[in-house]
Amino acid sequence: MRSELFREGLLEGKVAIVTGGGSGLGRAAALELARLGARVAICGRRREPLEETRSLAPDGAITVDVCDVREEQQVDAFVEQVLERHGRIDFLLNNAGGQYMVPAEDITPKGFRTVIRLNVEGTWLMTHAVATKWMIPSGEGGKICNVTLSPHHGLPGMAHSSAARAAVENLTRVLSIEWSRFNIRLTAIAAGHFETETLLTKYPEQVVRGVAKTVPLGRLGRPEEFAWLVAFLASPGGDYFSGAILTIDGARDNWFGPYPPPGLADESGKPPAEARRPRA
């Protein structure tokens, strides 16, 4: 299948890593990068979903490795394997991540550590390995894109993840400065609410039922909309983006629910406006 948006061969010659490429947003991104001619290495903890992603891509475009991004030795071995196989790494999408929904007072020290370790440490280990094993010593630089979370004012029920994603965004910013001298460009995509299998099945039913209504645009994001942004960043169109946090969320960062809010519109759906008063 061809990309619905970009020209064929746009990413020919490029090598990309997508962590968590076996499902949801990671799978959509890996497939779009592969359609555009990139060779894509995906990883995750379970082989089966990774193999399924591979089966959906053009022949030979995607390779699969089991790797837990929290484990330093596994990350090192994975990155070395990709370099042995493909000889270079142009683009890294740190997509593996997540959390569980819980009131803050019920987060145990272990639970907090689990979420920080996955999102912050996993992102850091993969970033550091790719930078020090290829992007810096090769003199070629490259692009690293992290996945974070919108809304940025904090997502209730996800205190651990809200903290973790803020950390990843500031890591993105600081590395974009430090590693500019190596021509490494870092961005983060702050994803709003996307209709992935996990989002639709992992969280409490009443939350899933209500979540689209929390988005001003009134719908969840589609995984391909995320994948197109990733592909754009990997392409020459993304060459001058560094240190930027790109929020893709149907305006969820700016408002909760539809505008005008229910009950505030007139019969035609128009928002309230104040009456003009004659000048005194």
Ligand SMILES: CCCCCCCCCCC/C=C/C(=O)SCCNC(=O)CCNC(=O)[C@H](O)C(C)(C)COP(=O)(O)OP(=O)(O)OC[C@H]1O[C@@H](n2cnc3c(N)ncnc32)[C@H](O)[C@@H]1OP(=O)(O)O
């Ligand atoms: C009308 C509604 C308005 C509200 C709007 C909000 C709507 C929701 C928006 C959602 C936005 C974000 C979406 C997404 O990110 S979707 C994609 C999510 N994907 C994932 O999370 C995948 C990765 N996640 C995981 O692998 C796990 O969830 C985890 C992060 C926990 C890591 O798994 P791991 O296997 O390493 O860890 P364990 O299961 O062994 O757990 C370790 C300890 O963590 C604590 N824990 C884990 N799960 C829970 C839970 N459900 N409840 C409480 N505590 C939990 C616990 O301390 C575990 O240790 P113990 O087992 O020893 O107790």
Ligand SMILES: NC(=O)C1=CN([C@@H]2O[C@H](COP(=O)(O)OP(=O)(O)OC[C@H]3O[C@@H](n4cnc5c(N)ncnc54)[C@H](OP(=O)(O)O)[C@@H]3O)[C@@H](O)[C@H]2O)C=CC1
């Ligand atoms: N869907 C949404 O609305 C939003 C998603 N996000 C973020 O986007 C990313 C993708 O989300 P989505 O596709 O919905 O969720 P998924 O749960 O489908 O994706 C998470 C992927 O990461 C992999 N993964 C999890 N832990 C590890 C680990 N320790 N090492 C390697 N891989 C791991 C999982 O595979 P495996 O279990 O086999 O390891 C899975 O393929 C996540 O970071 C998520 O938090 C952010 C905001 C909103």
